[in-house]
Amino acid sequence: MSTATELARGVVSALVAGGVAEVVLAPGSRNAPLAFAAHDAAEAGLLRLHTRIDERTAAFLALGLSRTGGPAAVVCTSGTAVANLHPALLEAAHAGVRMVAVTADRPARLRGTGANQTTDQVGIFGPLVHTLDLDETPAWLTWGGGPLHLNVQLDEPLVPEDRWTPDVERGEPPQEIRPAIHETIALGPRTVVVAGDDAGPPARVLAEQAGWPLLAEPTSGSRTGTHPIRSYRLLLDGDLGRRVERVVVFGHPTLSRPVSRLLGRDDVTVLDAGARGAWSDRPFAVADRFLSGRPAAEPDDPAWLEEWREADRSVSQQLDRLLAAEPDLTPYEVAGAVSRALPPEGLLVVGASSPVRDLDLVVAPYAVGDRRKVIANRGLSGIDGTVSTAIGAALGRPRSSRCFALMGDVTFLHDAGALVLAPREQRPDLTVVVVNDDGGSIFSMLEQGAEPYADRFDTLFGTPHGVDLAALCAATRTPHWRVGSLPELEQALASPNGGIEVVEVRVRRDNRRELDRRIRALRP
Ligand SMILES: Cc1ncc(C[n+]2csc(CCOP(=O)(O)OP(=O)(O)O)c2C)c(N)n1
Ligand SMILES: C=C(O[C@H]1C=C[C@H](C(=O)CCC(=O)O)[C@@H](C(=O)O)[C@@H]1O)C(=O)O
Numbered sequence: 001m002s003t004a005t006e007l008a009r010g011v012v013s014a015l016v017a018g019g020v021a022e023v024v025l026a027p028g029s030r031n032a033p034l035a036f037a038a039h040d041a042a043e044a045g046l047l048r049l050h051t052r053i054d055e056r057t058a059a060f061l062a063l064g065l066s067r068t069g070g071p072a073a074v075v076c077t078s079g080t081a082v083a084n085l086h087p088a089l090l091e092a093a094h095a096g097v098r099m100v101a102v103t104a105d106r107p108a109r110l111r112g113t114g115a116n117q118t119t120d121q122v123g124i125f126g127p128l129v130h131t132l133d134l135d136e137t138p139a140w141l142t143w144g145g146g147p148l149h150l151n152v153q154l155d156e157p158l159v160p161e162d163r164w165t166p167d168v169e170r171g172e173p174p175q176e177i178r179p180a181i182h183e184t185i186a187l188g189p190r191t192v193v194v195a196g197d198d199a200g201p202p203a204r205v206l207a208e209q210a211g212w213p214l215l216a217e218p219t220s221g222s223r224t225g226t227h228p229i230r231s232y233r234l235l236l237d238g239d240l241g242r243r244v245e246r247v248v249v250f251g252h253p254t255l256s257r258p259v260s261r262l263l264g265r266d267d268v269t270v271l272d273a274g275a276r277g278a279w280s281d282r283p284f285a286v287a288d289r290f291l292s293g294r295p296a297a298e299p300d301d302p303a304w305l306e307e308w309r310e311a312d313r314s315v316s317q318q319l320d321r322l323l324a325a326e327p328d329l330t331p332y333e334v335a336g337a338v339s340r341a342l343p344p345e346g347l348l349v350v351g352a353s354s355p356v357r358d359l360d361l362v363v364a365p366y367a368v369g370d371r372r373k374v375i376a377n378r379g380l381s382g383i384d385g386t387v388s389t390a391i392g393a394a395l396g397r398p399r400s401s402r403c404f405a406l407m408g409d410v411t412f413l414h415d416a417g418a419l420v421l422a423p424r425e426q427r428p429d430l431t432v433v434v435v436n437d438d439g440g441s442i443f444s445m446l447e448q449g450a451e452p453y454a455d456r457f458d459t460l461f462g463t464p465h466g467v468d469l470a471a472l473c474a475a476t477r478t479p480h481w482r483v484g485s486l487p488e489l490e491q492a493l494a495s496p497n498g499g500i501e502v503v504e505v506r507v508r509r510d511n512r513r514e515l516d517r518r519i520r521a522l523r524p
């Protein structure tokens, strides 16, 4: 039987050997053996150790690190601490991000006895997150395509008698095998390529080879080159959208109902190239699945793509003119400025709700091969943990030329605890742009934003909070700038001061529904 210290050292060795190079620790007593072991491994140069007070923040930090670097681990104590890891693990499961949750537990004999801080942690994250309940060191870690839970039974004594010099080689995380392009898709039907979140370059390659319009979300990883149709969301509701006969879908599309409607149409054939994440079934009927595809030898008739391009030019120009004519700065212009400011090799983490949809309509054209990385937690589209995810993603990709996060005010406030980090903690250079419209504007554009519900809207959905973001940032010594015009914003984006800073952009919420209505009405 191992002591707690031996077991914890064994677990940390297994993590290191399994390719985990980043560990985020939240303090506790039961997890002290793991904390000491992780600290010794960090001193030995085998991993980088981060500490955070709040387990939810810690887990999202690990998620962000895992999204841009290798799989990271989050380590916490027993009891409610464990439950705070759940949101990040669910996101990781649905987005197919590999990370490890290491939770300290009391020995199994104390379960079900009312022992302090002891609950049933085995399987606590549900069927999507596999738990290994450990009272002995695991021989090795087996990885699927998502998160893994190591529940470690630790008995007293919980502190080591010596320092540990780990005798373990740093392993490589297991390679993720993305299939090679190998299937041939016959030409014929009028086809578009839909690239949802995390679709990756194969969607772009197929669109280019076949000469098909590419309807790519900003976090698809394929919105580069010559084939993306910027205003696809608006065009799908018009004549061109109605004439689509076939869709090849990559990744996880989540942003718009026009795309969901297209994929659900009886008269449209859907070919599915798959997506990462726990569930491979799609919420729409799929005629055929393949791992990846290429068109039949010849590119398709160019007339179809040309029609989309022409319509896109027209609608995009109208959209730009409409926004420029607005007397106040709009959230779309904020998203546009951030996307233009993102240089090659840059990183942009986008929050859920309106910002990612605004970005979708205005994102700048990017060249293939410039290695910009635009990511979001679209596995479950939560507004939680976004600041932490961004900090983690920035720390996990140190070669980034510039790191931005773009999010709404409610999303920012939801994870304001991410700014609580000790002076000794590593801070990336990260500019967090908060689009502050004092509440959740997305709902004003949905059904509940209609006139009949106006009297209850703010209480139930808008939730204006009036929080002074400058004061909030000051409390954590986070530099904060408030801007109200496009030139001011562009200036703030062009002159980072290093470290984590917040640029707050004030925009209106009261006219959001009407602005959205006018944008949706644009036609070529
Ligand atoms: C964890 C979580 N809670 C609640 C929601 C529901 N929700 C979706 S958008 C939103 C409001 C977001 O407001 P904000 O970040 O200010 O963005 P805005 O829409 O105003 O641009 C909420 C509460 C969610 N997606 N995730
Ligand atoms: C925070 C998110 O969740 C909700 C926001 C909008 C979704 C929606 O209906 C958008 C429709 C459209 O723009 O065409 C809503 C939903 O899918 O039901 C989400 O719950 C998010 O970022 O997705």
Ligand SMILES: [Mg+2]
Pocket (backbone or CB within 6 Å): 408, 409, 410, 435, 436, 437, 438, 439, 440, 441
């Ligand atoms: Mg808002």
